[in-house]
Amino acid sequence: MTKAWKTLAATVLSFGVISTVMADTELTVYTAMENEQLAGYKKAFEAKYPDIEIKWVRDSTGIITAKLLAEKDNPRADVIWGLYASSVALMGKEGMLEAYAPAGLDKIDAKFRDTRTPPLWVGNGVEATAICVNAAEAKKQNLPIPTSWEDLTKPVYQGKIVMPNPASSGTGYSAVNAWLQIMGEEKGWAFMDKLHANIGQYTHSGSKPCTQAAMGEYPIGISLDFRAVTLKRQGAPLEIVLPTEGLGLDINSVALIKGSKNLEAAKKLEDFAVSEQAFLLYQPNAAALARPEFNVKLAEMPEAYYDRLITVDFDKAGAQRAAVLEKWRARYDGKSEKK
Amino acid sequence: MSSLPYARSVAQPAQPAPRRAQAALLDALFARGVKLLMVVLLVVGLALPLIAMLGKVVEVQNGLAGVWQFVSSSRFLWLLGNSVKVSLSTVALVVPLAYVFAYAMQRSWIPGKRLLRSISLLPLMAPSMLSAIALIYLFGNQGMLKSWFPDGIYGFSGILLGQAFYNFPMALMILVSALGLADARLYDASVSMGANHWKTFVNVTWPGTRYAVFAASCLVFTQTITNFGIPVVIGGDYQVLAMEAYKSVVGQQKFSEGALIGSILLVPALISFAVDAWMRRLRGSQVSSQAATYVAPRNRVRDTVLLLAAGAIALALLSLVLVAVGASLINFWPYDLSFSLRHYDFETSGGVGWLAYRNSLTLAGLTALIGTPIIFTCAYLMEKTRGGWFDGLLRLLCMLPMAVPGLVMGLGYVFFFNHPGNPLGGMYGGIALMVLCCVMRFLTPAQMTATTALRQLNDEIEAASLSLKVPLATTYWRVTVPICLPALLEVFRYLFVSSMTSVSALIFLYSPDTVLAAVAVLNLDDSGNVGAAAALASLILLTSALVSVALYLISRGLLVHTQHWRSARV
Numbered sequence: 068m069t070k071a072w073k074t075l076a077a078t079v080l081s082f083g084v085i086s087t088v089m090a091d092t093e094l095t096v097y098t099a100m101e102n103e104q105l106a107g108y109k110k111a112f113e114a115k116y117p118d119i120e121i122k123w124v125r126d127s128t129g130i131i132t133a134k135l136l137a138e139k140d141n142p143r144a145d146v147i148w149g150l151y152a153s154s155v156a157l158m159g160k161e162g163m164l165e166a167y168a169p170a171g172l173d174k175i176d177a178k179f180r181d182t183r184t185p186p187l188w189v190g191n192g193v194e195a196t197a198i199c200v201n202a203a204e205a206k207k208q209n210l211p212i213p214t215s216w217e218d219l220t221k222p223v224y225q226g227k228i229v230m231p232n233p234a235s236s237g238t239g240y241s242a243v244n245a246w247l248q249i250m251g252e253e254k255g256w257a258f259m260d261k262l263h264a265n266i267g268q269y270t271h272s273g274s275k276p277c278t279q280a281a282m283g284e285y286p287i288g289i290s291l292d293f294r295a296v297t298l299k300r301q302g303a304p305l306e307i308v309l310p311t312e313g314l315g316l317d318i319n320s321v322a323l324i325k326g327s328k329n330l331e332a333a334k335k336l337e338d339f340a341v342s343e344q345a346f347l348l349y350q351p352n353a354a355a356l357a358r359p360e361f362n363v364k365l366a367e368m369p370e371a372y373y374d375r376l377i378t379v380d381f382d383k384a385g386a387q388r389a390a391v392l393e394k395w396r397a398r399y400d401g402k403s404e405k406k
Numbered sequence: 407m408s409s410l411p412y413a414r415s416v417a418q419p420a421q422p423a424p425r426r427a428q429a430a431l432l433d434a435l436f437a438r439g440v441k442l443l444m445v446v447l448l449v450v451g452l453a454l455p456l457i458a459m460l461g462k463v464v465e466v467q468n469g470l471a472g473v474w475q476f477v478s479s480s481r482f483l484w485l486l487g488n489s490v491k492v493s494l495s496t497v498a499l500v501v502p503l504a505y506v507f508a509y510a511m512q513r514s515w516i517p518g519k520r521l522l523r524s525i526s527l528l529p530l531m532a533p534s535m536l537s538a539i540a541l542i543y544l545f546g547n548q549g550m551l552k553s554w555f556p557d558g559i560y561g562f563s564g565i566l567l568g569q570a571f572y573n574f575p576m577a578l579m580i581l582v583s584a585l586g587l588a589d590a591r592l593y594d595a596s597v598s599m600g601a602n603h604w605k606t607f608v609n610v611t612w613p614g615t616r617y618a619v620f621a622a623s624c625l626v627f628t629q630t631i632t633n634f635g636i637p638v639v640i641g642g643d644y645q646v647l648a649m650e651a652y653k654s655v656v657g658q659q660k661f662s663e664g665a666l667i668g669s670i671l672l673v674p675a676l677i678s679f680a681v682d683a684w685m686r687r688l689r690g691s692q693v694s695s696q697a698a699t700y701v702a703p704r705n706r707v708r709d710t711v712l713l714l715a716a717g718a719i720a721l722a723l724l725s726l727v728l729v730a731v732g733a734s735l736i737n738f739w740p741y742d743l744s745f746s747l748r749h750y751d752f753e754t755s756g757g758v759g760w761l762a763y764r765n766s767l768t769l770a771g772l773t774a775l776i777g778t779p780i781i782f783t784c785a786y787l788m789e790k791t792r793g794g795w796f797d798g799l800l801r802l803l804c805m806l807p808m809a810v811p812g813l814v815m816g817l818g819y820v821f822f823f824n825h826p827g828n829p830l831g832g833m834y835g836g837i838a839l840m841v842l843c844c845v846m847r848f849l850t851p852a853q854m855t856a857t858t859a860l861r862q863l864n865d866e867i868e869a870a871s872l873s874l875k876v877p878l879a880t881t882y883w884r885v886t887v888p889i890c891l892p893a894l895l896e897v898f899r900y901l902f903v904s905s906m907t908s909v910s911a912l913i914f915l916y917s918p919d920t921v922l923a924a925v926a927v928l929n930l931d932d933s934g935n936v937g938a939a940a941a942l943a944s945l946i947l948l949t950s951a952l953v954s955v956a957l958y959l960i961s962r963g964l965l966v967h968t969q970h971w972r973s974a975r976v
Contacts, residue, residue: 095918101933102929102933122917122919125929126913126925126929127932129656130656130913130914132659133655133656133659133661133817134820134914136661137817137820137821137914138824140824140825140826141824141826141831143834143835157659203741232653233657234653234658235638235652235653235657236657237657268560268642268643269643271638271649271653271656271657272638272932274932277934278936281934282548282740283547283548283740283741284542284546284547284548285547294933297933297934298934301934301935302737302738302742303738389658392658401481401484401485401643401645
C-alpha cells in the first residue's frame, strides 16, 4: 500500500513539474515507421546533434494522421518523419506544414518530393503496392503465382485475395488510385469489379493483407511491399510479386509543422533526414530511396523494382479521394453477397 | 424541587441540539461534497470532451440536411440493423449464460467455485486482441477447429464470439453481486408454503434479481454496439456502425462523421437511463436489516446440472486464453510450430515493450486507487441520500461513459484538453489525463456493481444510525463498507484490469514517455508480429491475474473479519 501511495504522490507531483530536460531541446517527432527502425535513426541524429533529443510518438498511419489533424489548433508535433506522403499532403492542404528546402534537396528525385518550391514535404524511401503470395499455400491449393494485376481477376483466385479497404486504410486508397492512374478511369473500375468477385475480405489495416498471407489465412494479399520484406525475414513463406502493369506507391516523408517552438532544431532534423548518413540508414528498410544512387537490392525483393514505379500526384490523389471513395463504397463496401 | 426537572427537561434537548446540527452539517458536507466532486469529474472528464467532439457534428456537409441524408440513407439503416442484430444476439448469449454461472456460484454447493470464478474473470484481464488472435488460430482459415464454422469465422459469428468472451465477466460481475445477497426468510417462507424449486425461483429469486438482469443486459448491449476493436479485427465483411465510425476517423479523418455516429450510439444508453429511472420506482425485494443470509440447501440434481454448465462455460473461456498463450510460444504459426520464447524478447520487436508495461502498471494502479473510493462512495450517496435534480444529473452522467465509443471519447479528449485556451492543457499527454480517462471509461460497470450491492441493503441501516445521531460518513465507513467489501474489491479489480487492457480512447492520449502495453499489443499485431502481440497480451493477462490473486490474499483476512454475519444465521 505504501508503495502505491508513493507512486501516487510521485505522479501527482510530476504533474506540476516540467520534466527535467537533459538535452537543450526536446523535439517531438510523429512517425509511423516501424519501431525496430526508430532506435537507429534516433541514435545517429543525437550523436550528430547532442543538444537535441528526439521524442517519438509512433503509431499506425491512420492513428497518427488522425491525431495530427485533431491537434491542428494546438500542434504538439515539431516534425513529421516517416509518414506516407498521402497523409502528409492532407496536412499540407490544411495549412499545417512549414515549407522548407533542406540541405541537399537538389539530390532528391523529383518524383519523390512535393512539387512546390520550397517543398512542404520531402521523401526518404518509397513503398510500392505489391502482391504478397504465400508460396506454401499457393502450392497446396494449386494456385498459379500471379504476375500482373490482371491475373488477380482470374476465377481461380475466387475468395483467395485480401486487400485493405480504401475507406479504412491509406494503403487501400493508394492501390485504388494507382489502378485508376495506370489503367484509366473506365478500365480501372472494370478491373476492380472483377477483382471484387475474388476478394475474400477487405481489411481495415494496410499491412494486414500481407500478414494474413504470411499466416496462410488467405493465400494472396495486396499490401505495401516493405511489410512483405519484414515478414519474409521472420520466416514467412512469402513471395513478393511486382505486377507488370506498374506499381502504385507511397513515400515515407519528412515535413515541418507550422508554429513549432523548436523550428531551428526541426530544420536540423529535416536536413539530417535527407543527408547521406540517413540514406545509408534507410537502405535495409526500403527497396527504393528518394536518392536513387543509394538504392541497394534487397535479398527479399525481386529485380525490376525501380522501373515499375509510377509517378503519383499526391495533391491530385488527395483531391479526388472523397469522390473515388464514394464510388468505391457504393460498389463494393457492404451489402456484398457472401461469396 | 419543581424547578429542577423543569430545568432538566429544557436542558436535555438543548445540549445535543448543536451536536445534531453539527452532524447534519457534516452529513450534508459529506453527501454534497462527494457528489459535487463526482459531477466535476464527470463534467471535465466526460461531458466537456464529449461536447467538444459532438461540436464537430455541425461540420457535417450541408448541416442538418446532411445529417438527415446520412441518417436516412439505406446504408446507415443497414449498418444500424447489423449493429442491433449482433448486439441483441450477444445479450441473448451472454446474459443467460452469466446468470447460470452466477447462480452456480452463489446458490449451489458445487466444488471448485473459486477456480471457476477465477477463470470467469480471465477475459477482463486480456486485451481484446488476445481473443481475436485465439479465435483466428482456432477457427480461422488455418484454424485447428476450422470445420466448426464452415462459413468462416470472419463476420457475424466472429464478432458474436469475440463480444461474448469480452462481455461475459462484466455481466457476471453484476449478476454475482445480485445473487449474493438474498433474504433467507423469504426462501424459508416459500418452502414452508410448499413451493417447489421452480416456483421459489419465479417468486423469490427472479424478482430479487431482475433489476440486475436488466442492468447487465443494458451494459452488454451498449458495450457491444459501441465497440469497434473486435469487428475491425474479426468482422470480415459484416459491417457495423462502430466500425463505420472507425473508418470515418482513422481511415478518412472525417471527424464530423465519426462524431455523428458517436452521438447516435449514445441513444441506447439514454434509453437504458430512462428505463432505469422507471425501474427504480418498482424496486422490488431488498435485504432488510433483519435479513438472514440465504444459503441454498444441498440438491444433488441441481448441483450436477450447474456444475456441468459452469464447467463448460469456464472451459470455453479458458481454452481461448490458452490458445493465445500457446500462440505466443510458437515460432511461426502455422508453418513452424516449434517451441520458441523469441516473441518475449521485446527488445528486438521495438524495445517499447517494457517501458509500456511499466506505464500500464502505473496507470492501472492509479486508476484503481483513485477510482474505487470515488465511484463507490458516490454510488452509496446516490442510493442513500436524496439530492433532487442533482441526483438525476449525476445518474445520467454515470450512464453515459459506457455509451461513448472509445474512439469518440479519445478524440474528444484531444479536442478539449489540447484546445489552446484550455487551462488544463498541461495535463495533455500526461498520465493524470489517462487516469481520468480510464476512470471515466470504466465508470458505468463499476458503478453498476456498486449500486447493485448497495441496493440490496435496506435503508433501515441509515435510519437507525440517523436516530442514533451517528454521522452518515461514520455509518458508511463502519457499516456499509465492511458489508460491501466483496463488491468494493470487485470494483477495484475491475478498474485495475480494465485499465491494463484498454486501448481505444488512450491510443490518442499517450505521449513518448507514457506509451502503454495494450497499445503496443495492437501495434505489434498490426506490424505482423502476431507472436509478439500474443506474448505481450499474455504478459498483461498474467500480471492482472497475479494482482487479482494478491488482492484476494490481502482481502481474505479482512473478509473473514467482516463477513461473519453472512454465515451466521440470526
